Amino acid sequence: MTGQPDVVAMVLAPAPTLGRRTRGGGRLAAAGAATVIAMCLLALAGPVLVGGVLTDGAPFGSPSLAHPLGTDDLGRDMVGLLLVGGRTSLAIALVAATIATVAGGALGLTAGLLAGRADMVIARGLDIVLALPFLPLVLVVGAFLGPGPVGEALVIGLAWSAHTGRVIRSQTLEARSRPHVQAARAMGAPMAWLARRHLLPIVTPLLVPQFVRAAGAALIAEASLTFLGLGDPTIPSWGGTIAFGQARGALLSGAWTWWIVPPGLCIALVVTALAVTGFGLEERVQPRIAHWTDDGQGRSPTPATASMSESAASPASAATPLLAVTGLAIEYATDRGPVRAVRRADFSVGEGEVVGIVGDSGSGKSTLAMALVRLTSSAARTTAGSIRFADRDLRTLGADELRRLRGDRIGLVPQNAMQGLDPVIDVQAQVVEVIRAHRTIDARAAGERASAMLRRVGIDDARHHAYPHELSGGMRQRVVIAMALVNDPALLIADEPTTGLDVIVQHEIADLLAELREGTRMSMVIVSHDLPTVVRLADRILVMSDGAIVEAGSVNRVIGAPEHPATARLVRALPRLAPTGAG
């Protein structure tokens, strides 16, 4: 409806994060599976060991040595009943799960592979079954089939196949959209070959967690149906034992502790073990979500030997700069060990100064800019150096103190920020939120202040209550800039502020930034691979290549007489008509 992910599939097979990382998921899955297998073996072998259901006790017997869980109204031993009952309940659950996985898997795969009209028909059909309340549906159909384990397994399995089918369908469609499958299709590979060669190997393993899920749901459904009178009263089962206990007054007599509690615990134990197994398995087969956080290194400063000499040397400069970066090194954690993103960065930004950082993509410039305020992705770690901003070290500052600086003293325009406005909140409210995150001010005054700022970035009043999707890319970027500047920061860090916009709008945004800076003492750090924009705005340029600052100097000097090959390459790519005399 709104281009969201397939939410049904998402909820039925949520991205699993219980436990830690893939190995933790594997351990969880193993523990869960071991529990399930142990319970199955117990149900299979147990009755043989204890000699089946013994009817040798007194009716309503309390637990004793001969009967550790007491006896029921017929004097049957509860331990034997529990073991034999487990056979029925587990068998029904496993058969139902098999039916659901086979039927649902077939439907989901067919829909996903055929796509188009066939997919629409199957998906719509699955949706209809999913929209029917599960338990009432199986209860009604089961009642017509008549009581008994066969009917129970059949009804539960078929009804649950809609869930399985839905998940498998969306996973098949996802597999189809993977680049290597798309590429094979584009080269004319027949669908049958694609399915066998590429899609089935991806989707088949996904059936395993779905089977596990189905088994858990089926065990609960079976117990509920049996409790509601659809079981065969002559065959012991966990649900049936509970129902009998209730019917024989175990709740009021105190017998419930050994009559009703144990079978319920058995169900809960197996279903939980199955759920945990499913979570663990899905953890292994689904990609993890990358997200951005404060790297949380604030309170653990590592003394960096490299920066010692640097910090001793820095007071030599005339006035204390607003921002001074010394010996900064950043690593990315990858599967093949740490990779250096920034090897060693030393630079400073004076009050009112505009510093441009340029370089090829992958040169580490964005990582450097975001690391200044500790907003790198969670894989990145700052390993050495210091970041002094107005007498504070941002590298070791507490997380909340740093949070107070961001959006207040330090304004930020992150990369692709125009895609980063909240889609469900109007733009003025988003600016207001930034004001109120840092200032105690009533809603009305904040609203006026936000509107004034929006006007300054060139958004007329009629659009102040627009939602992001109603604005063009350039307009959204203006909103992002308004958010960054609304609290009059001393420093603005803009990461690729013009990237992704068309050429005219790029110029407008660059002009806007220049204009907004006029008459203020605001400093700026502009990161861009777009040299003309940087030339237009910056006083000084830093050139980055391969994780290091290879050249630094005034715009005229660097553009006029590049010393490093990387700089020369960038300058050669500069359009001839670009104004080189700025600054």
Add this chain to the structure above:
Amino acid sequence: MVRRVAVRLGPYVLVLWAALTISFALPRIAPGEPLDYLLGYDAGVLSAEERSAVLAQYGLDRPVPEQYVAYLAGIVRGELGTSVRTGRPVREMVAGRLGWTLALAIPTLVLALLIGVPLGALAAWRRRRRTGVALTATALLLTSVPAFWLGLIGIAVFAAGLGWFPVIAALPLTTSGPVVVLELARRLALPVLTLTVGIAGWMLLTSRAAVEATLGEPYLQLARANGIPERDILRRHALRNALLPVTTNAGLTLGALVGGVVVIETVFSVPGIGSLMYASVLARDYPTLQGAFLVTVAAVIGANLLADLAYPRLDPRVRRSGR
């Protein structure tokens, strides 16, 4: 306008139609003959004349397509058949019990939303920390416990054992006047609480998945860049956006709720639609069972439609483009 309403209602009508068709087909494809299910006993005991008279009375002597049309027409007129057990119209029996079911389902839904959604958001937010893992594990455990068993344990401990609540939820006939509301609250407290446990667990898992899906979204990064406190990022941005899939997903949640209602009503003898279904299964009262099922489906669809209508209030992208 008409077209938009049709597009909006289409899927719901389709589900209702599917439920009706299942209900029509069941007695005709299940073992035995349709007449058995209408009478509630083996039609083989009837004499030939009695038999043809009954067949004619129910229209079963006509061709199946004709029966189908007549069946649908009857439903449109609000006819749900006659109960085998009581001889009363099914419509009346169901209508008399709807109030109890709603009195159980609505407070449960509200409670489960209030508990499950914030905790689910927290579980997603702290997913790598102890809080998140503990919350998720608890929710998994709670949704793994059969609702009827939890209800029975609740009765044994809190009603029979501690005597805090009555064992049976139904009101004694002698109750009247303003006390009714209080008495009702006291009697429904335990069923509502036991049902809430499982549904809140389900809500927790649902909203956890939804919030987690927002964690990679750029608007959270922008909010961090602007120094918005984490608590506000979670509340105003992550949770707010997560409400969208939670709402679109209302159907599954309502289905789980209704399933829980059926067993919990049975356990606590709440005279609602769920216990009516149970009684009908035991008495082989198929017309009543079918009627109760259809009303249940209609209720779930209706609630789902309400959620769907509320959706544009949550998502401006749908709101404006829908005009």
